[in-house]
Amino acid sequence: MSDTVPPRHPARGYSVRSLPGFSIVALFTVATLYAPILILVAYSFNSGTSLAVWEGFSLRWYVQAAQNGEVIDAAIRSLYLALTAAGIATVAATMAALATTRTRRFPGKTMIYALINQPLMVPEIVTAVALLIVFAWIKVATGYTSMIYLIAAHTAFCIPFAYLPIRARLETMDNTLETAARDLYAPPMKVFLRVTLPQIWPGIIAGMMLAFVISMDDVVITEFVKSAGQDTIPTYMLGQLRRVVTPEVNAISTVILAAGAILVSLFFWISRERR
């Protein structure tokens, strides 16, 4: 990370940080990302049952969603599952990334790398059916059917998604700061917390967000692993696919988006205060 003053080179007439056209493409991309989201939010206020025919403004779907215990439970379950799985996966992935980068070849390094990326290689449906069989044995043997199975399955496939950005960040990271700290006899934990962690923090954030998003969207594995009463928003939607998709889910999505936006604002407000 370079903490130097943004390098401007008036003499050469351009900043090294800007590449021609990049900002325009970036802003265009971000704007495009939000275009469907605006439509989604708009139709959550539709008074008709349709996702495409506008019939006027109403809060009907919010009321209906609020009264539909199934949807609300599914939404809370989705968030809980994604937060837990992404959290555990990120911690495990960070440790693994620290272990497998900035080192010469050590016995088993490639194996660890291959193993961690394994969940990526397998089509979801195969993992899903395999987990169904294995978890069913455990469920029958123990009679225990809590969310733990879903958390375990989600954590496993979230790890590579968290691992790769963190690893990408670590791979070419400068070791000099850490070496310097160690030379000054800083204890290893302190070196990690004060020197390494701040340097890889953006990678960790990126990895965790990816894991969160991936878990929130997973449908096939969840569908096969879930026990009675464990629908998430994606499996609830899957069930709707063949019948009618109503703006109810738009309303729920809008609430989740709003909650996310509030959470993010709070996060930044607090971190600014601290600074």
Added chain:
Amino acid sequence: MAQAPDTPLAPGALEHELEQADSRSRWLLSLPAIVIITLFATAPLLVMVLYSFLTPGDYGNVIWKFSTEGWTNVLMQRDIFDDTLIWADAHLSIFWRSVKLSLITTLLTLIFGLPTAWFVATRPKGQRELWLFLVTVPFWTNLLVRTIAIQELIRAEGVINNVLIFLHIIDEPIQMMFTDFAIGFGMTYVYLPLMVLPVYAAVEKLDFRLVEAAHDLYASRWTAFRRIILPMIKPGIIAGSILVFIPCLGAYVTPRVLGGGKNLMFGNLIELQFGAGRNWPLGAALSFTLMAIVMVALVYYVRLTSREEKTDV
């Protein structure tokens, strides 16, 4: 490794011991990830390997009778009507379609994702996370709802067409729904964060002093980008490409909704065998075939890129 205390150390033995201790601690550090993945992703797969060598049950599942038919059926099948052994051309053409789509999507996410990641990473510190959230928040909504919203955007009387007509750029609505454009747009949308986040993580730590140095040595922008920036953010681009390409191969919701679903993707083909097709061994064999091809491609890709690095540095 018990050395008698008074035996003089052989030259290099200490290093050797240190090395061993180092790799032990590295294994230990990877342990949580390894255990979770082994238990909940790899071990269940072994069950599927076994299943691929069994006989399909009458109504799904398997019968415990050895058979290699699942595997031979991946490439060869009896003709439906005259029972001769023929190439399973349906499987091959479906596979090729999925690979093509994944390659295009990876390229498109890179074209749009790299500038986005660059833009976010070059914001002043403290604003970066905000931009990062801005990029990921759209993905907190459900994939299907999002895809339906995209459809609304591109339909004949949809937003894009209406805006273009309003601006007098076109007179007649353009047919975008159920075209390759729709699939490409949708897939790029859905998989964009998988490219942006790893690339961001790599760009963010870019040491701009090196770029400055290049400028000082009168490198053109393009040269600096190619020779300095690109090699340094390459790990991020590789990570992003892997994250986009592989899940893309199994994707089917987006191509179905936006492309009209007239043609199967490889993911659908596999799912069909575990569902209405009731041929689990074939489904398992198809999956492992896909995995093997991906793995070979990946090893080749990583080899290729690491060799380049050696000659570059």
Added chain:
Amino acid sequence: MKRLFAAASVLAMAAAAASAEELNLYNWGNYTNPELLEKFEKETGIKVIVTDFDSNDTALAKVKAGGHGYDLVVPSAGYVPIWIKEGLLAESRPDQMENFKNMDPMWVNVDWDPGRHYTVPWQWGTTGVAVNTKYYDGDIDTSAIFLDPPEELKGKINVVPEMGDVMGLAIMYYGGQPCTSDKEILKKVHAGLMEAKKSWLSMDYGNIEKFAKEDLWAGVNWNGSTFRMRLENPAVHYGYPKEGYVVWMDSVALLKDAKNPEAGKKFMNFIMEPENAALISKFARYANGIKGSEEFMPEDMKTAREIVIPEELKSAGRFLPTCPPEVQKLYTRIWTDLQK
């Protein structure tokens, strides 16, 4: 973080509530009227928890694997014999239940559960064709709409990606019976589908909007779904192919390893009450098979052509039986070939 705690506490509350009597229903998504469950809870004190599935095969695979925690399941007719054969269902004897007297006699002696020893009807419907009559005013009671489409409709046709339904319709159109293994007929079906596909625009679900907005003009569709289309666009009509259309019924059955079989039976009896059956229909817009439920149905459903099959076309309806594995394999091959 706070949200995590909030979520955790909600889950903890849900766990606490579990001490009250519970019934786990495993049903198709968006198929269960919340009002029905509320009424049941009010009358019996049993809380019904619904979990969704999206296909018969998934539901079967999951329950067969075990450890699922469900009490009741709602499979389609063709699948009920498999469930019984695999020993997954309990013989709950709905025919001895108090409200069995309300069952429409036409649904008592059905092939898949003669005399109703295992299942109680949930809803039934048909798979036929939907056509926007603004663009085509010819005969719509035929599968030619999608298999041999009139010039006007070409390029605006959707076929739902349901292998069983589409193969069934095509086989009957070319003169065969569902589950036929007659190679001559299947050859015709294969060639016919391949040729017809060129005039299709898409093979997708969830087309109510696209029909309403006239992005699609015709296609294979379910009756209840077409009914909703007509409510949004009066030009869309439902046709019953006279060559043969598919009739289906989803029925509630009690699982052998149900944790709460008594509550399950109570629920089965409960939905045979006409007023309650009408609640089911009111929500998903399909008929239910209980006599006397009509008077509690919404006005628009009582006479709708989508719900009430015209007399002269009644005999063309067929249930899809469970096809033998070899036949199923052939169909999968044709289906894959069609979409290669």
